[in-house]
Amino acid sequence: MAKRTFLKRFLKNFKNKNDSLVSSLPKVRGVLLFNEPLSKKNWFGVGGAADVYFEPADIDDLKTMILNLKSVPITLLGAGSNVLIRDGGIPGVTIKLGKAFSKIEVVEDDKLIVKAGALVMDVSRVAQKNSISGFEFLCGIPGSLGGGIRMNAGAYGSSLFDVLEKLTVLTKEGHIKEFQKDELLDAFSYRCCHLPSDWIFLEAVLKGKKETDNQLITERMNLNKQKRDAGQPKGVRTAGSTFKNPQGLSAWQLIEKSGMKNAKVGGAVVSDKHANFLINTGKATAKDIETLGEKIRQVVLEKEGVSLEWEVKKLGVEDE
Numbered sequence: 001m002a003k004r005t006f007l008k009r010f011l012k013n014f015k016n017k018n019d020s021l022v023s024s025l026p027k028v029r030g031v032l033l034f035n036e037p038l039s040k041k042n043w044f045g046v047g048g049a050a051d052v053y054f055e056p057a058d059i060d061d062l063k064t065m066i067l068n069l070k071s072v073p074i075t076l077l078g079a080g081s082n083v084l085i086r087d088g089g090i091p092g093v094t095i096k097l098g099k100a101f102s103k104i105e106v107v108e109d110d111k112l113i114v115k116a117g118a119l120v121m122d123v124s125r126v127a128q129k130n131s132i133s134g135f136e137f138l139c140g141i142p143g144s145l146g147g148g149i150r151m152n153a154g155a156y157g158s159s160l161f162d163v164l165e166k167l168t169v170l171t172k173e174g175h176i177k178e179f180q181k182d183e184l185l186d187a188f189s190y191r192c193c194h195l196p197s198d199w200i201f202l203e204a205v206l207k208g209k210k211e212t213d214n215q216l217i218t219e220r221m222n223l224n225k226q227k228r229d230a231g232q233p234k235g236v237r238t239a240g241s242t243f244k245n246p247q248g249l250s251a252w253q254l255i256e257k258s259g260m261k262n263a264k265v266g267g268a269v270v271s272d273k274h275a276n277f278l279i280n281t282g283k284a285t286a287k288d289i290e291t292l293g294e295k296i297r298q299v300v301l302e303k304e305g306v307s308l309e310w311e312v313k314k315l316g317v318e319d320e
């Protein structure tokens with residue numbers, strides 16, 4: 001009985017809270033869902049629902065949506081491999097560039113035109129097949145191109161900016177802008193993109209090097225995979241490295257030295273294989289993971305004198 005009353009109240013609140021949002025939405029052709037759970041759409045497997053979840057059918061559809069959302073918050077979601085979605089969910093409209101934005105095309109022998117929803121692992125596979133080197137570092141990174149650009153994702157000394165030649169974005173005002181690499185030199189740094197946070201990345205031209213065959217590329221990808229398998233936990237709910245490496249230091253070493261390896265809060269634990277990976281053991285809430293992360297930051301600051309910066313992006317609001 002109590003359960004039914006709670007459900008009724010919840011549905012009533014949801015309706016009231018979102019009536020004006022729902023009625024302000026334009027007619028679109030893509031996937032449009034209300035109160036959509038997001039825990040299956042991120043690697044930690046936690047978090048609440050999106051008030052509105054939208055996968056545009058194409059760029060015009062995307063434009064139609066954002067031009068009609070004057071004061072409604074918009075949040076981009078890629079493959080969800082670097083986000084901690086809070087338990088209260090994401091207010092406003094959450095946009096994911098899905099299948100309609102996943103094309104990868106080889107042009108001019110050594111370049112790839114990649115849509116923002118394509119997985120960077122697929123970029124490395126396509127490049128390998130076509131004997132284009134320079135993308136081997138992407139083979140173990142489970143994100144999309146859009147998320148990868150926002151994070152300037154990288155590994156083994158290379159990052160996405162190194163291979164970026166041209167970037168196409170959509171601004172909040174609905175303008176499509178193109179930038180060549182030399183216009184973006186100040187826009188990227190280690191795991192960071194300084195371009196406006198409300199820009200939506202649509203597509204990039206990535207440039208590698210044409211090789212006569214792909215043997216060396218395959219070897220390098222296999223080596224990267226072996227290194228990952230040896231140093232990182234597999235088959236777990238994680239968002240990879242939680243904190244950025246402070247200049248000249250390793251976040252995982254600082255965490256180990258501070259005695260926080262194997263620390264836990266609720267269902268969230270520090271990986272015993274890689275201390276910079278936090279893991280949802282099954283029943284963690286986003287709050288457990290965030291609390292554990294903050295505890296680590298506090299202890300590392302006290303014991304090692306270093307302030308760790310979150311690499312994982314925290315999205316949404318805490319449970320009321």
Ligand SMILES: Cc1cc2nc3c(=O)[nH]c(=O)nc-3n(C[C@H](O)[C@H](O)[C@H](O)COP(=O)(O)OP(=O)(O)OC[C@H]3O[C@@H](n4cnc5c(N)ncnc54)[C@H](O)[C@@H]3O)c2cc1C
Nearest residue numbers: 076078079080081082143144146147148150153154201240
């Ligand atoms: C097992 C594992 C291993 C990992 N290894 C690495 C690694 O070696 N190197 C590394 O750098 N990272 C690593 N990561 C982290 C993660 O894969 C990368 O940061 C990845 O680039 C995130 O991409 P995503 O599509 O999942 O983005 P999300 O996690 O969905 O989003 C990340 C950020 O990008 C924004 N965003 C997403 N799409 C767009 C878009 N189209 N336009 C504008 N903004 C957008 C989001 O709003 C958010 O702020 C790892 C993660 C896991 C789980």
